[in-house]
Amino acid sequence: MSEQLDTTPTTGPVLSAVNVTKQFRVAGGHITAVDDVSVDFHAGKVLAVVGESGSGKSTLARMLLRLMPVTSGQIMYQGKDVTHIKGGELRKYWTDVQAVFQDPFSSFNQFFSVGHTLRRGMGRQHLSEENLDQLIETCLGYVGLKPADAVHKYPHQLSGGQRQRVMIARALMMNPKVLLADEATSMLDASLRVSALNVLQDLRDNLGLTVLFITHDIGQACYLADEVVVMEHGLIVERGTTDAVIFDPKNDYTKRLLADVPDLKGSLKVRKDG
């Protein structure tokens, strides 16, 4: 079998879950964390998966990332079934589909500078020193950090928002097709969160990156995303363009989530006008 994953572009979705179910064994039986979910994520868009705590968002994310096996169903990447790929194919998949998680601090070695962390992140990729420095500079630039300053900093010298940006830069160094951010901004305070969300939008606009943004906060989802998927109890209960979900929600659960963010329509208008 070829070591390379065939990533010939196709016209369909970049990433899909097809009838994906995840059950966990618990005392006295099992729970269904993700229940027969099918969803397509289209290239070059920001797609939000939103739902309350325990609705199955991270479980779905881990299966999409091939970090957790499915109980049943398929994960498709660029038209290819990747549910059971292994070895070199899986490593290539993990290059193409990068993740950024919630707590950036715990993802750093406190004794390593940003520059060192980013170099190590490249692992076995064969790049000359010069090209590696250039790549680090470019990727720090993409996330709005000044490379000359940032490379010498240690984690404790960075704000939460800056650490989060470094994590995104590290993911970008792999030249991914998809960036999955699971509650990546929930540790940040409000102003930093907006700028982190703007970074993700810039990546979509400037690099054509597909961003999968997972959050319990429908306000953030609607601010950022082109399309929104709403999960409740392991099921997708609503999906659509952000405008459709905000202005014409079909599902009662979506309506309840939206009712908790009274100024959402106003802030969406601000985003569009400005």
Ligand SMILES: Nc1ncnc2c1ncn2[C@@H]1O[C@H](COP(=O)(O)OP(=O)(O)OP(=O)(O)O)[C@@H](O)[C@H]1O
């Ligand atoms: N490893 C596990 N073993 C048993 N149950 C699990 C496991 N992981 C998740 N669950 C359960 O699956 C359900 C979905 O969890 P999941 O972490 O996917 O939710 P979530 O939507 O990401 O929530 P949050 O917003 O709090 O991050 C929950 O009921 C959770 O308790």
Ligand SMILES: [Mg+2]
């Ligand atoms: Mg979660």
